[in-house]
Amino acid sequence: IMTQQLSGSPFLKPFFLKTPVRVVSPLRQRRHTLPASEFRNLTPQDAISVFEIEREAFVSVSGECPLTLDEVLNFLGQCPELSLGWFEEGQLVAFIIGSGWDKERLSQEAMTQHVPDTPTVHIHVLSVHRHCRQQGKGSILLWRYLQYLRCMPGLRRALLICEDFLVPFYLKAGFKEKGPSAISVSNMHFQEMEYLLRGQAYARRNSGC
Numbered sequence: 001i002m003t004q005q006l007s008g009s010p011f012l013k014p015f016f017l018k019t020p021v022r023v024v025s026p027l028r029q030r031r032h033t034l035p036a037s038e039f040r041n042l043t044p045q046d047a048i049s050v051f052e053i054e055r056e057a058f059v060s061v062s063g064e065c066p067l068t069l070d071e072v073l074n075f076l077g078q079c080p081e082l083s084l085g086w087f088e089e090g091q092l093v094a095f096i097i098g099s100g101w102d103k104e105r106l107s108q109e110a111m112t113q114h115v116p117d118t119p120t121v122h123i124h125v126l127s128v129h130r131h132c133r134q135q136g137k138g139s140i141l142l143w144r145y146l147q148y149l150r151c152m153p154g155l156r157r158a159l160l161i162c163e164d165f166l167v168p169f170y171l172k173a174g175f176k177e178k179g180p181s182a183i184s185v186s187n188m189h190f191q192e193m194e195y196l197l198r199g200q201a202y203a204r205r206n207s208g209c
């Protein structure tokens with residue numbers, strides 16, 4: 001997985017604003033009828049927004065997108081349940097796209113294939129909109145996604161690949177290193193990371209499953 005470096009607590013905390021109540025105009029009220037913050041699976045209708053965020057995040061840094069627009073459409077059509085988007089007032093601000101995989105380690109084929117009914121999720125990409133970075137949103141979304149995967153019957157682990165500088169980010173999220181990946185993209189080399197979804201009874205018990 002290729003992602004921009006992110007930081008912040010992975011936990012959503014309630015907060016209360018100690019400000020006076022203001023009279024809100026009808027126009028402003030209508031603007032806020034959409035949910036302030038919503039997490040949901042992505043659909044092919046979200047593909048353009050997904051790809052725009054992804055392209056801006058990665059092309060300027062590495063010259064490569066983890067997924068092409070066709071691949072985004074393919075995965076959101078085949079396995080939308082393995083994706084998660086974070087929307088604020090109806091606008092996509094961050095997302096994760098995953099697919100099914102059936103082997104112990106990720107291979108080049110895993111970059112473009114979805115294998116249904118398997119115990120392993122391959123996380124392809126995590127990306128955050130440029131206006132929402134450095135706010136901890138990547139950590140929060142990853143935590144929510146892993147909690148979500150724990151609730152899905154039959155899933156046992158998640159795999160991803162990342163560049164060396166992102167290894168600490170994923171270690172902090174609970175992933176373990178599996179060693180250098182066999183996958184290379186445009187002479188870029190990666191580490192493979194694994195997150196075990198089962199055997200964490202306390203986390204499951206407190207995740208709302």
